[in-house]
Amino acid sequence: MVPRQMVPRQQVSAWRPAVPGVVEVLHARFTEHAYPMHVHDAWTLLIVDDGAVRYDLDRHERGTPGDTVSLLPPQVPHNGSAATPQGFRKRVLYLDLDELDERFIGPAVDGPDLVDPLLRRRVGQLHAAVARRGDELEAESRLALIGDRLRGLLRPRLELPGAPRDTARSVAHDLRDLLDERLVPGMALEEAARLLHAHPAHLVRAFSGAFGIAPHQYLMSRRVDRARRLLLEGRPAAEVVTATGFYDQPHLTRHFKRILGTTPARFARSGRAATTATTAAAGTDT
Template sequence: MPSKPPASSARGPEPARGPQEVSAWHPRVAGVVEVFHAHFTEHAYPMHVHDAWTLLIVDDGAVRYDLERRERGTPHDTVSLLPPHVPHNGQPATAHGFRKRVLYLDLPQLDETFIGAAVDAPDMADQLLRRRVGRLHTALEHPGDELEAESRLTLIEERLRDHLRPRLAVPVHRRDRGLAVELRELLDARVLSGVTLGEAAEVVHAHPAHLVRAFSGAFGIAPHQYLMARRVDRARRLLLDGHPAAQVATEVGFYDQAHLTRHFKRVVGVTPGRYARSR
């Protein structure tokens, strides 16, 4: 499936007829072609297609759209997955418009064999899936959280496949502690440099989704949370030794000081500066 951004085909030449807010970017996460956030009050999309899968959640209002000549809708509690190369349009279904978050995905595990199922049932009332998609958007907004984003994306991909190809019986996966220990050792060895989920899966010879489940089941924490906690732990010692926060951030493996501050406060409850002053 082509991995080029869908921007050229996703939005036609018709301008918005009312206030609008738009932000879009290319994250450094394999499988995510584009992230697109928008608030439209009157804008109506003409019929168009994408080269990638469109994963859509609406945070306020609702969108009405046509897919394969059938009218669909996306209230705020659903997740919509629109397949590539299938024409669709879109317009506000409420008087105050809609606010949406979209991921354009090029996922190797979602090939053309899933398109028919997505056309038949594009809107999914799945609260767990919706929470996962929302948390993935949050991770994608912050440089340096690529491992977290990859972990969340692989679980989303797995759940999407379950919706598009329901299983007769869901197998019960036992906790593979040995696999979890291998991943923990790998994370411990790469606290500073980090590791992508794909690299970890190749090293320990496991499917990425299985790897995330095994680690979380064995230790009660996701792999990305474990890695960030290890970095925060190192940062605490350096801060108490009098090192400046900006220097500490790069020394322990964070993208920048803001990246350190976000995770430090999440773990410790205060900012690095306040923690350092507590000496």
């Protein structure tokens, strides 16, 4: 009898390439880990190479089969889990707002899963380029084409400016702005309520209703998002704790592992080794 090959429950490698506009590259395979609701401060450009992912965005269930490109906007909470028993293998590019500005957040929320073979091929080509040292010009060129394609796909969905917002949603957005401004020191709910002239319970209900995540969960996921960037820059864990507002290293580790399914130490080690190990997984489309 041939022994069954054991598939690791999870594999994560991440790094920050020398390509302006790409703040992180993440390659991962998960069979059991489920991402809780969390946010990023960058655009998440996701392709799935094996299996499928299901996720919730703006209270709508979405999915990413292998022929789609998913574009998840910054500051909008989402989760993620395997949609197939064997799990999934994904490649992710995190793009800063210089590549796609805030006007396109609404259109991306309305339709994050893009079935576009040309875009899918270009994203694969960019992954191959960022995995090779010395090919930064190629990566920048491919990123420019991807940005142009994304804008072309999303531009028809842009809303007219000046659309009214309901009161609860407006309060939720104001609270999100406060949490973003006070990311490291944090903010007590009573202080936020005083500044926004709203009852604390109303703030929590409005925020959770608008974004599908509680204010404290939003704050912690933003801190984890910042922590992963600093770790990939080579900053020591003790320094990252201070720079992101966590109480101590166990506090950081607990929330980091809850969201990413791995510890800060393993994540940082993957960044140092990833650039020489991802070329085969990225493919060589031209």
